[in-house]
Amino acid sequence: MTDIVTLTMNPALDISTTADRVVATDKVRCGVPRRDPGGGGINVARVLTALGEPATAVFPSGGHSGRALEDLIASEGVRAHTVTIRRSTRESFTVNEDRTGLQYRFVLPGPELAAVEVDACLHALASTAQGARFIVASGSLPPGVPVDFFQTVADVVSGVGARLVVDTSGPPLRALRRGVYLLKPSIRELRDYVGHDLRSVDDQVAAARAIVDRGVCAVVVVSLGADGAVHVTTEGAEHTRSLHVPVVSGIGAGDSMVAGIVFGLTRGWELRDAVRYGVAAGAAAIGSPGTALCDRAEVDRCYALLSSGGAGET
Template identity: 60%
Template sequence: MPEIVTLTMNPALDIATSADTVVPTDKVRCAPPRYDPGGGGINVARVVRVLGGDAFAIFPAGGPAGGTLENLLDRDGVPHSRIPIDGPTRENFTVDERRSSLQYRFVLPGPALTQAECEACLARLAEVAEGTRFIVASGSLPPGVPVGFFQTVADLAKERGIPFVLDTSGDALRAMRSGVYLLKPSIRELREWVGRELREEAQQVEAARELIGRGISQIVVVSLGAKGALLVTAERYESLPPIAVPVRSTVGAGDSMVGAITVGLVKGLDLRHAVRLGMAAGAATLMSPGTELCHRADVERLYAACIAPEAEAAR
């Protein structure tokens, strides 16, 4: 039985390359491409595997890109279940401009899913998740999927007594009513949810506690980009400083954070240290090019550097 089951309703075949310059009209000569399986929950499962955890990925996929996506997960050794769909899986394209070090990300919409395809995803989740430690859903919802789909997943997890970790945004987040154990919005996603600017830390904590006060989530971890993260519960909050690293690509950093937080909780870390492990994984992914995710050695090194001052102070 897998310890962590992930659900990705809008997976993607991620294609990354680089070019000297990105210009209009003229042909842009690119380096050989890199192909990776992508989409929120799939990235979470990949990071769990990198960190030595046990994850199983569930996702709908169709067409040639869907087949390639499945082959890439086999390559990476990530156990998974593909739910066949009629529509073709989307492809995302990332170009790193070498001259400026800027990154250009082209994100395509996913295929429309039918009601039967959505129900097949839920049925497979209910089957695989029986006895698991955590269910994680991450990413957007493609066309055809009801905005309340993740609430249905939360209800499924609650019925089975399984903690549910969620990372989503927009209408899918606004449709949530209850049942989330840990929610990880970015500051932009939190700002969109409350509909107001959140410039000060006190405002950010207040907004996170609105999610908690409404019963949507027990814990909210707000990623603040270069400013670190906020860990908020009903009783307390803590501002966690950023981990400074050279940034090569932002692709998958948030998913890496979610994956490592969940691994930390499975391994028995307290909440604060699990979030610090998540931040280390997110930072390690920022160091990787294109659609490549974190490396375990980098995550462990960055995490050790984070907690070293605490260990020294405790002596």
């Protein structure tokens, strides 16, 4: 039994490297590659495990890349419940350009899942989630998975008594209707969701509150990048500011934020403190190289700095 279970329907073997310069047509000579497990829920489980709150990652896996992914997850001490699929797990590729500091990210769509494989993932989630307190469903959906899949997950989770946290975008986000405890869109994803600009914090709060008022979820946490996060409930809203940190890599920052929030909630913290810890985890991840995520010491340092500076009420 575990308190936290994560679900990743489109995991990836993340490969990152460096190059002096990325030039079209010419061969781009790269540095030594780094390989990490990837995909929203898998990253959340990795960060939670690093923070000292073990989580079980549920995900489909296939082919040589899938086996490499499983080996990497095991090497980090993350518990896993895999569903074997016929096609190979996708790979993603990131190049950090030394000359400019720019980062180029190439994200593949993932293998098409058969209906029986999608059902197997749902069964694996239901069995693993028995007794869990939080379920985190995060990331994109690969081909073959219905657009309302996360709503199906919400219905499954309601049967096991856990709180559901969802971090997704586009049509799967718009298909959610009920049963979510916490929804974590980025500002770009929330803007796409409502179909218009959200220029001020008041605009962001209004858009998030409309989602809460429709009964989709109890809490919306909008990640604002360098500006931190805004969280909204029926009782009010609060803006948590972030830290100014050198940007080394943006990979996994949102997943780290989700993990930090869930970590705090699992420990029984107030929502504002959990969100602040999530913002700290996101800031720590931004300072990590390539596809690496944050570590506990840096998250705690960032959290202490944020706590001493306070947060702004909205």
